Amino acid sequence: MKDIEKPIANQGKLTCNKNILFSIVNLATKEISGIVGLSSKTGNIFARLVQNKNFNGIKIKYNTNGYLVIDVYIDVYSNTKAPDICFKVQENIKNNILSMVDVKTAKVNVHIVDVVIKKDEEDENAG
Numbered sequence: 271m272k273d274i275e276k277p278i279a280n281q282g283k284l285t286c287n288k289n290i291l292f293s294i295v296n297l298a299t300k301e302i303s304g305i306v307g308l309s310s311k312t313g314n315i316f317a318r319l320v321q322n323k324n325f326n327g328i329k330i331k332y333n334t335n336g337y338l339v340i341d342v343y344i345d346v347y348s349n350t351k352a353p354d355i356c357f358k359v360q361e362n363i364k365n366n367i368l369s370m371v372d373v374k375t376a377k378v379n380v381h382i383v384d385v386v387i388k389k390d391e392e393d394e395n396a397g
Contacts, residue, residue, distance in 0.1 A: 286371050288330070291338070295328050298366040299342055302358045304350035309343040309383035327383075337376035338367065345384040356380040 299308060308327030329341040340363060346355055360378040367373055 286373070290371065291330055291367065291373075292328055294366050294370055295330070295340060295342060295363055298362040299328075299344060299359055301362060302355060304347050304355050305359070306345040306347060306384075306386045309345045309381075311343070311383050333376045335376065337374050339377045339379075340375060341379045341381065343381045343383045345386055346382055348385050348387045352382055356382070 296308065299305060310326045327343040331339050333339050342359060342363065344359065346352070359380045363378045364375050367375055
């Protein structure tokens, strides 16, 4: 993926490194309560070898109109509601990217890969 280059009226252009986008998506995802983290169990083997190790669980590409299409693969806690958490992740990523680098997103696809039971929930179920 290329760096983002955006012309700014009569002032030149803004260039944004792709790792900045990965960082924004990473932080925006982890801000939502109920998320364990980004999943490392995503994609095929080739994609995992090529992908940046610091940002496993995130795929970013451009559509034909130049907007971002983002796929986020997450692990969540068992006491979360999937539709609610996915909506919150989508909105947070869109808002953070728009406010920080002024780039529009076409889609934010959220994939729940794993559900994790908290240690205290395991103890309650055992007793």
